[in-house]
Amino acid sequence: MRIQIMVKLWFFVVIGVASSCKKDPEIEEDRKSLGTFDGGVFVLNEGTFSDFRGGLDFISSDLKTIDLDIYVKSNGEEMGNVLRGAAIKDSLLYCVFNDSQRLVVSNRYTAKKNAETSFGLESPTAIVLNDKFIYVSNGTRFNDGVNQLSILDRHSLSLIRRISLPGYVNSMVILNGILFVPDQNSYSNQISLIDSETNTVRGGGTLPKGRVVSLITDNENVYALTREWDENNAYIYTLDSGGKIIHQTKLSGMADAYDLEVNKGKLYFTIGLDVYVLDVKAQQAPAKPLFTCSDFPKTREYIDGLAIIDDRIFLSAYSPYEDDSQVLIYDLNGKLLRSHSSGRGTVGFLKN
Template structure:
């Protein structure tokens, strides 16, 4: 049945894209991509193009490579991440040194940003007309990393903010940007606090902060720790920061050889990956590693509304999958094929 629905969806999508009737296009495609899940697929590292998979909210429709199918062009190499502002999706294509902008409901191309970016990683917006993009610069140069400040009215970089090396993921709170400095091809241990167009503060956390969530006025930072190949292996940790005072209030450590990743949150529970398992930790009483609830080597996780969405990159050379679990039972309820190296999970609402 799903195959029939998918074929019908694909036929209608191509018909809408090829139609000369703008009314037909606007009536059909917005409904197709509203209320669903986007998976950004990095694609092959050295060649080829990344792409985006779409799954409807009710799981009845799955569509692959939606940007190419709508616009007739590839996104480029590597599709690193995606962020939203108002009606637009900002797709960060790192090796191609650009951000592709598409309408998040039709996925029709809107614009692109191709200047003043150097190994872009992630995009966030604090609303209004300003966006931020983390950039590694030359990943072998620890002194040229920066955030690009984007004027979302003109889709141009209006200024840059020099930051410590290896800026990666970002979250927002109270009109400030919190940047995790994972360390590019090296390692770092900082969170930068960005206000406007300057660095207001830096907060030292554990080594290799790789993911963050905000709950109320608390920022939880998951730190992977230095890997063994560095020769100075350090333990992974979970760091709790009180955003009202901008200070670390608690650090919870794992064993020296334990390197967690992919922190996410649903309700009062944190979830993360460690050693081929997903662990659950209640924020009311944090004790690491927590309770292991699901087995699997997942590339990234997102929890939402009682479900865990887990991207499996498999061998990083063939198509991956998105596996969905019911967190009330910790049982798998869905499994969908994605593109090569599914690295990001985003909810279109």
């Protein structure tokens, strides 16, 4: 009798273990059910001079495939004209379109449209998010309009307020609740600091040399790449969350430096089709590039998009914008991993 009871008990134990094992694939399926674009990298396409149509492509996590124009495929409509900036928060992807003067919100995993607005947006150029607000810079490089920052409620997309800016803004970042907004007009080296709790200007500063051409953060510091045309030099400034300069690197003879990125204590920038790397605390420029993008077609003149994602270097190169773009992906040593044709006017990348 005891043997029969023990057999029955073991039977139920085995069944219970087997049942629990069967649940693992279901959990995995739930994770995968977020959508087709869970993981991977979004490719940002500005559009062409002829039709100005901008949009998104998607590169899989294993880099093997690229899915073109995913928003159009998911929604049956164009996304907008001249895609200039994109950001992700929670399950949503936010994209701003310069010529369309609108913000489009879609699900980051399915590319399905969630909402859109044009209110408070005039020639938007860059976007930054926090838990409560959406910050969109508006304006042009020419002094023919008003440059300002529009602050929208992240959930209702309603306009909260506007803040006047001294000039054109192509990139901005947020660090420890402070929004760094550079004036990127010619010959300007001013950065405004805006408190994201009160949405008021906290102050600002002027960098010693050069016009800001790229601004990035690694969530510890802010890094500003500036170019000094008169000296034929460029500079990289490291700023703390209060806007204080804590380090400076002079890039002698590198006034064409462009597209700054940071990854694990290393800074990357481009000149023409060359990619350079240096330590964040370096005092001077590297003697030679990490590698040259000879894998681009001969019609490409310089790199127009640079991103470091999961220890891979994603690059796009300038084209006449009437041809499809090409994306090259390298490892951190400059070895080519993959090449893809992408949409027209590829200007950036965003990790999903």
